Amino acid sequence: MKKIQGLILFACAMVTSVAYAITLPGPVVNAEWLANNLSAVQIVDVRSDITSFGRNPEFVTDKASGKKSLSEVGGHIENSTLLNFKNARVERLVDGRKVKFLIPEQADFEKYIQAAGINANKPIILVPVGQDISDVDEALRMYWQFKVYGENQVAVLDGGMAGWLADGRTFVTSAATKQVGNWVAKSARKELIAGSEDVANASKTGAAQLIDSRLPMQYFGTSKKPDIGAYGHIAGAKEFSPDLLTKSVNGALYFFKPETYSALLIANGIKPTGPAISYCNTGHLASGTWFIVSELVGNKSIQLYDGSAYLWTLEGRPLQGVPLN
Template identity: 65%
Template sequence: MKKIQMGFALVLSGFLGLVHAVTLPGPVVSADWLAANQSEVQILEVRGDVISYTRAPEFDVDKKTGKKFLVEVGGHIPDSTLLDFKKVRADRIIDGKKIKYLIPEKADFEKIIQAVGINSDKPIVLVPVGLDISDIDEALRAYWQFKVYGEDNLAVLDGGMAGWLSEGRDFSLAASTKSSGTWVGKGERKELIASSEQVSAASKSGKSTLIDARQPAQYFGLNKRDYVGAYGHIAGAKELAPELLAKPAKGALYFWDKNTYNALFLANGMNPKMPAISYCNSGHLAAGGWFVMSELVGNKATKLYDGSLYLWTLEGRPLVGVPLN
């Protein structure tokens, strides 16, 4: 009888745990939502500047209004853990060549995520710095990799750490002491990754929208990153400049609503309902175009070209741009 009662208690406990488990409201959560549900989620801060995790934030005071404003992000949300963006991507051997900036193999990505203490039993909220679209795209690149490996219980903090601090919320300077986690991928969604052949086919046919997520000067071929082998953009691609992807407010960057993104895509000559492929120089900024089109607009036929123009030009494929003097 006691065994039956104990078994029933365990089943009831598990059921109640499911009932009380928090549900993410969508791919983006607000600081208010996170503050109210902080103990129910895992908070993963994604940063290239890892020193800032334990460095005090800097504030200044507006001499006219006397209001304090954020100058530099530092510290982190209490009980969060840190993911170094430099470890998010990896070198991989493709057709006998060493290719940089690619998504790690599934087992390698699992080790990276486990090492920072993330488990499989709770929702994950990714926190960018939130001051620049490039740092937001660090979190979005990690988000995309999680999605590739089957993780759906995932969201991004709107405004990032900059918004959190600007609203006067609590922060910590303590180093993360979390033990190794248990997170494992639930699958591999290869349909989220575009190959060079698929990008080439899209360029020729126009049946998929090619989103160039770089600055206009790079799109038109006026300058380039040193690791990209040519100037310009892939023929047929439309530009969606990084600065269009978020709005500045309260000392941080925040996402627009779906209607605004739809209008931005249409204004830039892109049909938000067509299949799409997002690319940039290496696959970092491309995560912004992918996230907006796939997760915020809801076009699930959207891929990210991993390796982007670094890989494209390494393979000797052409770009087009304006004539240079």
Template identity: 65%
Template sequence: MKKIQWLLALVLISLVSLAQAITLPGPVVSADWLANNMSEVQVIEVRTDLASYLRSPEFDTDKKTGKKFLVEVGGHIANSTLLDFKKVRVERLVDGKKIKHLIPEKADFEKLVQSLGINSDKPIVLVPIGQDMSDIDEALRTYWSFKVYGEDQVAVLDGGMAGWLSEGREFTIANSPKATGNWIAKAERKELIASSNEVAAASKSGKPQLLDARQPAQYLGLAKRPDVLTFGHIAGSKELAPELLARPSNGALYFWQKKTYDALLAANGLSSKGPTIAYCNTGHLASGGWFVMSELVGNKSTKLYDGSLYLWTLEGRPLVGVPLN
């Protein structure tokens, strides 16, 4: 009898804990919200420059106004954990070929997240550097990966660490290792991933619409990344350049409101509604296009082409662009 009472008590405690668990306000949280709810969430700082996590930030002073401003991000939010962005994308075998830049297998992603000390009992807030859209896309690619594997209690800090520091908030350069967490992948949402064949069909039919998330020079075929074998873009695609996706303020980048994104999409010949596939060079910058379309505009029929033009051109598929001399 006592054992049954003890089990019932544990169940009640668990239910109360779930009822009290905080709910994220949306896919993006402000620095104010994070500061007020720090003990209720788990913070992951997503970076390529790993040394910056334990390095002091650099500030300078405007000679005219005397105002201090951020020059280089350093340090981290207390009790956060560091995620090496290079581990977010891996090499996998696809049809017997080794393909780089892809989302890890479910078990591998689960192991990676657990190694950060992340548990399943609290929401997750991802923090980019926040000074360039490319580094913000590191957090957005991680966000997309969490979504693929069933995690809905995840958000991104608006302004990133740059915004946090520019607002004069507390930071630390101390390292605080964490025990292995118990986070579990709850699903495998393959509907968020577009295949090469889906992209090829969309290029011919115009549906879904194709969103190219690269800079104009790459879209037009004037320049290319080394991983992409030929110049240009997929026929029928429309560009949404990364520099359009956020607004600068005090040394940090912040997301626009939905109405601004709706207008930007329309100005670039893209619809804010209807099926969409976002792509870029390797699936990094495409995370920004996917996040804006799916999470901020609310178009849930948006996919990301994992591997993007690296995979597309590796398969010998064509691109179009302006004539080169």
């Protein structure tokens, strides 16, 4: 009997060992690391244009040099799971009001992730398209949502699919698998989420730095998105444009080193340390700022204002900007 129990314990230990056979090197992995560890991780492709998942990429050839360069991402890394970003955020009731663009409730997020075929106890590598900061931030928003619901073994592929293709690495155009996964969400980590009252307090007292993650014309109020009820930014906020989050190399977007981000934050009047809240129009681009400050710079005191300027103005709260004609 003891021998049988010993064998059972050994088998359980082996399963656990296999499940955690690899530790991610950090919140960002490069293509070489991923290529060397494909079988040890779950590759989760995050994009809104899901038809491109099964479409061949497009390249252009320079007539003078004959060099090929990527013009449009298509296909995916073999054995990738597809997450449709259009379903990543949902409409929820907040104080009796319907509010769009929010993180799903725990059970709904778990169902969404399981439906994509994602499993527990195996590291997750999020792969953005990687050609525009908006699509990079799709993966970073998913990273934040995974973190909110307790997933620690998650990272983002630097350069995304664009970088993978630009390097000449192999891809496939097969359809996404339909199997159901067993990933389990934990109770929400409230410390990662800021609400409207947190933002109002930060605006009034300076208890936390407010970081506006939108383009200058939206920050200053010369233009706005249709869903936003007013022009300008929340009083006291400092701007950190999404253009500052990445560098372009061969048509793919890559992250800077942490010290570069610290210098950029300081140059924009933002302290790299201490309590902070990032926001944008709807909580999409703000995910990029949250990721940079929290995961790369290492300031774990930053929160993301889910709903952002959309929720703020929906509640009738004021923005300030330059005088308009």
